[in-house]
Amino acid sequence: MKRQIKSKRLQATLTLHAGLGLDRHFKEVIITDHNPKHFELDRTLTIDQLVGQPRQRLQLDTSLQTLAALSKFKRIGNERHEEVVQLLRHKRAMILSFPFPVKGDVPCSNRPPAPMRKIILASTSRYRRELLEKLGLPFETDKPETDESPLPREAPASTAIRLAEEKARAVSSRHPDALIIGSDQVASVGDERFGKPGTAERAQAQLRQMSGRSITFHTAVCLLDTQSDKATTLCVPTEVGFRTLSDDEIERYVGREMPLDCAGSAKSEGLGIALLEHIRGDDPNALVGLPLIALSRLLRDAGVQVV
Numbered sequence: 001m002k003r004q005i006k007s008k009r010l011q012a013t014l015t016l017h018a019g020l021g022l023d024r025h026f027k028e029v030i031i032t033d034h035n036p037k038h039f040e041l042d043r044t045l046t047i048d049q050l051v052g053q054p055r056q057r058l059q060l061d062t063s064l065q066t067l068a069a070l071s072k073f074k075r076i077g078n079e080r081h082e083e084v085v086q087l088l089r090h091k092r093a094m095i096l097s098f099p100f101p102v103k104g105d106v107p108c109s110n111r112p113p114a115p116m117r118k119i120i121l122a123s124t125s126r127y128r129r130e131l132l133e134k135l136g137l138p139f140e141t142d143k144p145e146t147d148e149s150p151l152p153r154e155a156p157a158s159t160a161i162r163l164a165e166e167k168a169r170a171v172s173s174r175h176p177d178a179l180i181i182g183s184d185q186v187a188s189v190g191d192e193r194f195g196k197p198g199t200a201e202r203a204q205a206q207l208r209q210m211s212g213r214s215i216t217f218h219t220a221v222c223l224l225d226t227q228s229d230k231a232t233t234l235c236v237p238t239e240v241g242f243r244t245l246s247d248d249e250i251e252r253y254v255g256r257e258m259p260l261d262c263a264g265s266a267k268s269e270g271l272g273i274a275l276l277e278h279i280r281g282d283d284p285n286a287l288v289g290l291p292l293i294a295l296s297r298l299l300r301d302a303g304v305q306v307v
Helices: 002-007 047-051 064-070 126-133 156-170 200-210 247-257 271-275 284-288 292-301
Strands: 011-016 029-032 041-046 056-061 084-088 095-097 118-121 178-189 192-194 214-225 230-242 276-281
Touching: 118 126, 126 284, 126 292, 156 178, 156 214, 156 230, 192 200, 200 247, 214 284, 214 292, 230 284, 230 292, 247 271, 271 276, 276 284, 284 292
Parallel strands: 029 084, 118 178
Antiparallel strands: 011 056, 029 095, 041 084, 178 192, 178 214, 214 230, 230 276
């Protein structure tokens, strides 16, 4: 009787069973001793191991002494699916403490977003930079040094695909943990190719060749993950029909817009649209230099939250 009065224990019986819903909702289960001096780490079990045992009855000791001892221990096993049970060995009675939340206390939508990977645009083209800015993602630019000459008997689309990846890889050593975007565009009709003219004279010559013809612009985009060294490239074709142009129209256009850095010598996003009869393609941004629909798909596949 004296021992019962001294300890002032309040005892209760709790039946633990997996079917009671006490499975993955435990935040901690700590088995401790009456005497805080005798706590000794025994081992760690997952909560699944605990509730997988046959139905059993465990005695709860909520005396002031043991509760005070429990307050000295930090919570462990606070992970969503990795809750743990810390067992503390002693040769006498034990106490359990197991606060747990109601299911759905922390909605999935409240989880912090994954850290944003650094995005690098392997281009100094202002057209591609302005297009990428439409997605609202932070990014940096880096100038690749590549030879853009086509290989012998290489198809125009193959040239664009190869150069898009080469541009991304050309800057990869400077960005060891990043997603690098490379892009290239090749304009062609039959066996003829139309690159960046560089001079007004070449621009006028290209437009004379394209007058009254349909040109295919092959625009490739590559996403290189430098962490895994995985590169994925997509190519988006766009058919552009030029109306029949007079020499005066060609000279006036080149003089006004100076499309010297555009493959095909016409800026469809500017005055060059007046030279055309039609544009057929899946993505109007591809003709300007960066297919954003295809790029958005690549970024989503890489885990980037675009929207």
